[in-house]
Amino acid sequence: MADLKAFAEQLVGLTVKEVNELAKILKDEYGIEPAAAAVAVAAPAGGAAAPAAEEKTAFDVVLKAAGPNKLNVVKIVKELTGLGLKEAKDLVDGAPKPVKEGVSKAEAADLEAKLKEAGAEVEVK
DSSP states (O other): OOOHHHHHHHTOOHHHHHHHHHHHHHHHOOOOOOOHHHHHHHHHHHHHHHHHHHHTOOOOEEEEEESSOOOHHHHHHHHHHOOOOHHHHHOOOOOOOOEEEEEEEHHHHHHHHHHHHOOOOEEEE
């Protein structure tokens, strides 16, 4: 059983080049179709890359400029953030500043749409 575990660890540690070599050997010498082998070995490598993509689940909505309708932008910022009127005005006056940080992609898109509708220049990071 320990030998199988060690073998599995070796397979998981293979580079893409080594996986391609292994697939070629399996096909040429043993007649085994490499697609199944490549998928089995590539799956753990893909799994390792997935957490890096998952890390970008938090987005920052940054107000770059208030635009021509500053009053409307202040009202929207106040509504979206729960800040008081003075704090919302200070945020808009101090642009570029983050309106909300660490929000989901959907919420960031919603905030961006509302702010742009009010005439603001917005960036999602």
